[in-house]
Structures are given as C-alpha cells and as structure tokens.
Amino acid sequence: QQQVKQSPQSLIVQKGGIPIINCAYENTAFDYFPWYQQFPGKGPALLIAIRPDVSEKKEGRFTISFNKSAKQFSLHIMDSQPGDSATYFCAATQISSGSARQLTFGSGTQLTVLP
Amino acid sequence: EAQVTQNPRYLITVTGKKLTVTCSQNMNHEYMSWYRQDPGLGLRQIYYSMNVEVTDKGDVPEGYKVSRKEKRNFPLILESPSPNQTSLYFCASRGQIYNEQFFGPGTRLTVL
Secondary structure, three states, X not given: OOOEEEEOOEXXXXXXXXXXXXXXXXXXXXXXXXXXXXXXXXXXXXXXXXXXXXXXXXXXXXXXXXXXXXXXXXEEEOOOOHHHOEEEEEEEEOXXXXXXXXXXXXXXXXXXXXX | OOOEEEEOOEEEEOOOOOEEEEEEEOOOOOEEEEEXXXXXXXXXXXXXXXXXXXXEEOOOOOOOEEOOXXXXXOOEEEOOOOHHHOEEEEEEEEOOXXXXXXXXXXXXXXXX
C-alpha cells in the first residue's frame, strides 16, 4: 500500500513557468516531509523539507506548501529554468518516534523545463 | 568530501550468479539503507541498518541480503539474482541527529 501518492508522473513547462508537484499522505504520524531532486545518472539529493507546524517554506525559487488537514503537500518552482529539469521525489517520515525513521517516497515526477 | 560510494556502477549478469554491490560512506553515519528505483514505483527500501550488526527488512527485501560488520560499509548481496531484480539500486546514509539522507550515485543492474 503506497503511503505517499505523488502526481503528476511527468510535467513539461516553458522556461519561467511555475511547475507544481503534489503529494498526499495517509499516515498521520508523519512529521517530516522532504523533497529530493535527482538528475540523470545521479542519486537523489535533498532539496527542501518542511515540518507540519508551518504551512509554507521557501528556499530560493523552491517553495513547499503544506496542508495538514488535507494531508497534502506540494512543491512549487518559481521562474523555472532548464537546469531544473530533473526527477523530483516527495517523501515522508516520522522523526519523533525515535524508531528507524524510514523515508517513504512518492513515485516521482519527471520535470522538463523547455528553453 | 562527504560522500556515499557504490561499486560497481553498472553490472550485467546472468540468472543465479551470486553478486555483491558494495557501499561505503565517510560521514560516520549510523543509519544506512538500500533502495531500488523502478519506473513509476519511485524509491523502495530493500533493507536498512541502524548501526553495526543491526539490520532490518524494508519494503521489498525478498531475494536480497545485507550485512553491517563495519560502520562505514553496507554491502548488498544477491545470492541468486533473477530478471525481476533488474533495477537501479541506491545506497544511502544518514546521521542520527539530522534528517538529510545522502545517496550514492547508483548501480544499474541487469539480470539476464
């Protein structure tokens, strides 16, 4: 059973557009929501993360919006550039339990930003 | 440079021939794990280890083994590979305090 559902599977935007990637989770115990960025031939790398005590977090052109009641969170990329073309994964975990804190990943979104 | 390394990066093998993919990290991280990445399925955890000599199954452990005899190394063993294990494999590590998980560059495995 997939605990983190991600959409869309692929996304194509023009340079300067604002791609939005959405994720929904089921486990209400999750309390840490990172996004990872993966370029071809590379491993995923942490891009930005949010805790559920805030509704939005910005780092440069990347913004996470978080809706705790709907159990949804999304990634927005402002003024997107061709260099942002990559696969993006949302993830969720529980960091407060003191247990293994495994990351549960979404299925990924392949973003293409056209010049 | 802080990093996770994997070897080999590419491997083509045949059904039933035992293989090992090595993973090493130089960040003194306690937590290490293995994932496989398949189109449309994202990253699925195979096994993880919270520290030396402590390992546990992830979401898709069937057909895989791991060991953690040293803190820095976490090899993935396929005793009898099958074609359905053809995939892209990633090793990752994370410290106890911070939540950022560092991934290796990946190993593309093809089982014929």
